[in-house]
Amino acid sequence: MCGIAGFLQKDPNATPRAADVLLDMLLALNRRGPDSAGVALYGPARTDGFVVRAWYGDDEERAARAIETLKERWPLPTADLTAGYARLEITTDVSAGDVARAIDDVGLRVFSVGRSLELVKHELRADVLKETYGLGGFPARLGIGHTRMATESRVDVEHAHPFWARPFEDVAVVHNGHITNYHKLRRILEMNGYRFMTGNDTELIAVYIADKLAKGVGLNDAVSASIDELDGSFTYLIATPEGFGIARDRFACKPGVVYEDDEIVAVASEEQAIYHAIGDKRARTREVQAREVLTWAA
Amino acid sequence: MGGVTIDVGDRPTREVNEQLRAAIADGTTEISLEDPAGRHNLAVALEGDGVKINCNGTVGYFLGALGMGPDIEVHGNAGWSAGADLMSGSVTVHGNAGSSVAAACRGGAVVIDGDVGARCGIALKGGTVVIGGSVGYMSAFMMQTGTFVIGGDAADGLGDSMYAGDIFVGGEVEALGADAVMRDPTDEELVGLKELLTSVGHDPDRPWKHVTSGGKLHHFQKEQYELWKQAF
Numbered sequence A: 001m002c003g004i005a006g007f008l009q010k011d012p013n014a015t016p017r018a019a020d021v022l023l024d025m026l027l028a029l030n031r032r033g034p035d036s037a038g039v040a041l042y043g044p045a046r047t048d049g050f051v052v053r054a055w056y057g058d059d060e061e062r063a064a065r066a067i068e069t070l071k072e073r074w075p076l077p078t079a080d081l082t083a084g085y086a087r088l089e090i091t092t093d094v095s096a097g098d099v100a101r102a103i104d105d106v107g108l109r110v111f112s113v114g115r116s117l118e119l120v121k122h123e124l125r126a127d128v129l130k131e132t133y134g135l136g137g138f139p140a141r142l143g144i145g146h147t148r149m150a151t152e153s154r155v156d157v158e159h160a161h162p163f164w165a166r167p168f169e170d171v172a173v174v175h176n177g178h179i180t181n182y183h184k185l186r187r188i189l190e191m192n193g194y195r196f197m198t199g200n201d202t203e204l205i206a207v208y209i210a211d212k213l214a215k216g217v218g219l220n221d222a223v224s225a226s227i228d229e230l231d232g233s234f235t236y237l238i239a240t241p242e243g244f245g246i247a248r249d250r251f252a253c254k255p256g257v258v259y260e261d262d263e264i265v266a267v268a269s270e271e272q273a274i275y276h277a278i279g280d281k282r283a284r285t286r287e288v289q290a291r292e293v294l295t296w297a298a
Numbered sequence B: 001m002g003g004v005t006i007d008v009g010d011r012p013t014r015e016v017n018e019q020l021r022a023a024i025a026d027g028t029t030e031i032s033l034e035d036p037a038g039r040h041n042l043a044v045a046l047e048g049d050g051v052k053i054n055c056n057g058t059v060g061y062f063l064g065a066l067g068m069g070p071d072i073e074v075h076g077n078a079g080w081s082a083g084a085d086l087m088s089g090s091v092t093v094h095g096n097a098g099s100s101v102a103a104a105c106r107g108g109a110v111v112i113d114g115d116v117g118a119r120c121g122i123a124l125k126g127g128t129v130v131i132g133g134s135v136g137y138m139s140a141f142m143m144q145t146g147t148f149v150i151g152g153d154a155a156d157g158l159g160d161s162m163y164a165g166d167i168f169v170g171g172e173v174e175a176l177g178a179d180a181v182m183r184d185p186t187d188e189e190l191v192g193l194k195e196l197l198t199s200v201g202h203d204p205d206r207p208w209k210h211v212t213s214g215g216k217l218h219h220f221q222k223e224q225y226e227l228w229k230q231a232f
Helices: A016-026 A060-073 A097-104 A126-132 A183-191 A201-213 A219-229 A271-276 B014-023 B187-199 B221-230
Strands: A003-009 A036-042 A049-055 A077-084 A085-091 A109-114 A116-123 A142-148 A172-179 A232-240 A245-246 A259-260 A265-269 A293-297 B003-007 B030-034 B052-056 B068-074 B088-093 B110-114 B127-130 B145-149 B166-167 B180-183 B209-213
Touching: A003 A016, A003 A172, A003 A232, A003 A271, A003 B221, A016 A036, A016 A126, A016 A142, A016 A265, A036 A126, A036 A172, A036 B088, A049 A097, A049 A116, A049 A265, A060 A077, A060 A085, A060 B187, A097 A109, A142 A172, A142 A232, A172 A201, A201 A219, A201 A232, A219 A232, A219 A245, A232 B014, A259 B209, A265 A271, B003 B014, B014 B030, B052 B110, B088 B187, B127 B187, B145 B187, B166 B187
Parallel strands: B003 B030, B030 B052, B052 B068, B068 B088, B088 B110, B110 B127, B127 B145, B145 B166
Antiparallel strands: A003 A142, A003 A265, A036 A116, A036 A142, A049 A085, A049 A109, A077 A085, A109 A116, A172 A232, A232 A245, A245 A293, A259 A265, B166 B209, B180 B209
């Protein structure tokens, strides 16, 4: 199964509440994915560097040493360690890919690098994730999230969703389904120089779309191309600071419903998550159809 | 006996459905489900002619599935498989619904005012399905009998490999499925259609088309190998 959810506040001046709403939606989808939960949240953009979320597990001393090493190279205005996660603000003018490699080198697992993207996921229920990492009140207007019931790859923190599209800053994907031409597409992308950190097919979708975006293809066109180029069953959400979108495979195997009004867009696997997002028990949601692609500007 | 109100909210589904069954056993004929909150499997496998159940809000998957008798009305949307496997009675949704609506029904009526997802009326074995809006991919796949009315448009694969039964479409058909054929409805069929749609409060005045089985897949014939290849 797996549950996916996305929430966008259209007005750039709206008081940000996407993090809280999204985590509530994921709690409503807990039964679709009790293995793990995760969110990709888009906060205020940094202009002089990146914000990084990286995993250090239970060895806090090693994490502290890693941070000291990184500090020798770049200023780190913020370096927090919370329950396995390092949240680092790095002031630099190098690329997101270079930052990710430097963090690999000091022994941390990079989960996201972006100007505004922060990705937090774990083998926890959504409300526990929120509590553990203090995500309540996180100032995001846009976020996507996931509850996982693993089918294709390991159950651990690294294989939880969302996935960052390494090395492209700020691109994240959540996905319900499985990609059957995974190995073929992965080989093609690897031949183009991309590096995959897990054996999870969702990581492939992230890199596949981000590669198109980097080549100048628009979000809607890139996602539309995936309907024929990705084989298998999928309903996935992709987010960037500029917008987000949903795509459903040609057989409509995996669910997806959408709600939109003048102020918000809410998408989810099931109506009950949307109900939690908007509170209006009669609001019109509709099912995304087979082969349908919807995108919104953030 | 008068009406009862049952709150759903975060309560266990089994508890809600047991309360529904107990109310019907007590002779209750009017039941309101409040705050259904998009929850799945509500009011499933209920028996009781003349029982009316109102769901005040959006429901999740399998609303009223396997029902025999009750008339269930949803003031909101419904998820996948609303009214699936219905034997008799009705499921009416004053909103949109998900995929696999009215799958494999043997009787009764499933009425959705809005749009539905893929595979609506798949393997329909009887009864009446009325969709006010559009239907998704592969609707009425392997339909066996019954009446299926679509006020709006139908996506790719309508009536694929259907054995029998009648589909009426008021909008555009993206593409018919294997061995589904389209013709103009007869005057007699239009009279019946108008009667049906008026009774459920839907607009009967549309440029109706009648979709049925071409019958070529009923028996395998070697010379129709290409058609079979396409169907599979």
